[in-house]
Amino acid sequence: MAVWVKKSECVGCETCLDVCPIGAISMSEGIAVIGDKCNSCGACVESCPHGAIKSDASDRKADISAFKDVWVVAETRQGNIRSCTSELMGCGRGLADALGQRLCAVLAGKEVSSHAGAMAENGADIVYLMEDKGLEEGLALPYVRAITDAVLEKRPAVVLFAATPFGRELAPRVSRRLGVGLTADCTGLDIDPETKNLLQTRPAWGGNLMATIISPDTRPQMSTVRPGVMKALPAEPGRKAEVVQLKVNIKPEDQRLNIQELKKELYKHVNLTEARVIVSGGHGVESKDGFGLLEELAGLLGAEVAGTRIAVEEGWLTPDRQVGQTGKSVCPELYIACGISGAIQHSAGMMGSKTIVAINTDPAAPIFAIADIAIVEDLFKIVPELITALKMKEGEN
Template structure:
């Protein structure tokens, strides 16, 4: 609860400027707080006169048993669903089946009902449709308000969000508003057979250990998953979803920011996530010049060049080529790791590749533990032989 001590207030407006919810007005000469207040305490920290007291908000009490179902945030941009949505539906289907519950996709936007059939074909049993002209373009305030309102009304047990730019923005805000936990960048999800809680696994301590995190006392259980980590759901046009139009309140006064202009970058990015073949180099490549060999092999195979974090940090290649926990998570048909030892951070980003080929002169390198095929030798000798053989075919 936030309280203004009127005799101390000088009406300076410092609190009004800091309020993220637009809940404070000093027009009368004294700070007044409306029912839009979210209890964050930013105003109290900003007040130079200590005229505002903010008690720490407590999580509302609710029975865990009241929360049912697995939800996926169906992120769309310009009326096109993001690929990560289909991956989350695939994983969400497994979780929902283990819980014997419904898999739902929550879809926000304007005139996006045409996407409901696609969500159903990828496994959603229900599409919770939230349409408004105010939701046409992504806005943190608008999306957060609508999703929080619908979650408080429907009470899902699990909410999965893609770790995209939008997902990384909306996830923490939802978590704070809903007084629940959020496990970011999960690499594995499962259901505890005894408690029926969500087991959320992700690298921790710099990627040196894998931690499994639970949310035992709060709901929904929230996780973000990076694109490419989970397997995409199978497409079945015969599977239809129930389209459920959600009731919610959203006014223009709820939104305090607006998009003036959207500029799409023309920069050509390295598309590692969708690549069919990736040839990655590590510190063992030795230099930026050495990466020309990696690039040549990738070109012969019709693939894309990747790299380990150590190679990027050494300045051999740009960060947009980085594969791993702090780079891109990939799932190509063929992944060739040359001069990469196999640190857990790197393995977390590529271990789900269909076929892994490792080239390393150290026979004890951890990369051989996940490789389908291993070549123990100097990459500077092995790769030229591979290129020559491929060119002769």
């Protein structure tokens, strides 16, 4: 595999220089030159407006025009549709409209038919219903079977999963079984107006870069989508969808793993990814007692408490409350960062929050670059005052 520039066709426009993710292309005498660092990713091949960059990658174009419709794989928890599914429906509706195709909700589970109406009101034109007692929440293999079989039968153009732990366990197996591409944890999805390809944008390199990924020659195009980023549409009461039952053929080999027991006692129930408000602490919180203060604030706001990797490593917080690259990615309405410097490893997991309040003594802390409201002051002076101010009823202050 190699990538090279056909000199006679290069006009020196330098488009490829900006596209190369690793900066391997330079200009020499007005012509692009691909250097030794090139890892043959092919990004430049796609980008060249003059077709001057060539590669020996095989032409894998299949008949992609036969693949139509946008699918959203619904996720349930304890039998209820999760909010991330409604967000995906909102996003999927826009993609389906841009393609001039249908939005289909894939509803698979033990007993899920009662949700078909809600899927229609959330924007589905078609609801594919797959019910089987083997489709148990948290067990990937039976779902891989059901969804792969459905894709092979119906041939959608796009299949979206929520980037929940379950979605990220399920989607890679489906993509491998189908032999198609999958883009993880997308924060932006769009349709290219010219090629009709799905433009899948996600953070890369710990959030230092954003990358837009395409799967130009294979179908379906598959993504897992970060919860909390996309907007659900308001439900349209009375909106109808065609409900199509699909057969589920779970095999014995799909039942080689089973859940023995759910241990909830290890951690108090915490669901950072669906929290509306998060009060978060870092190095500046200094101790477990310091987090006690944040808990008091969180209690008044109906918020969850979270923190940085350091806070977890110091033992001030349990690991399920870590936000950041090696923890959870969150996008609440409000994120209050207390004593957090805002290193990229942390901000990668929270910069999508709608409103960010940063409280830090260091005016140069990177957290202030992504904050909406900045307070340069000791959190131990601000947080107690904040608690006092919140305890006063609205209008009293």
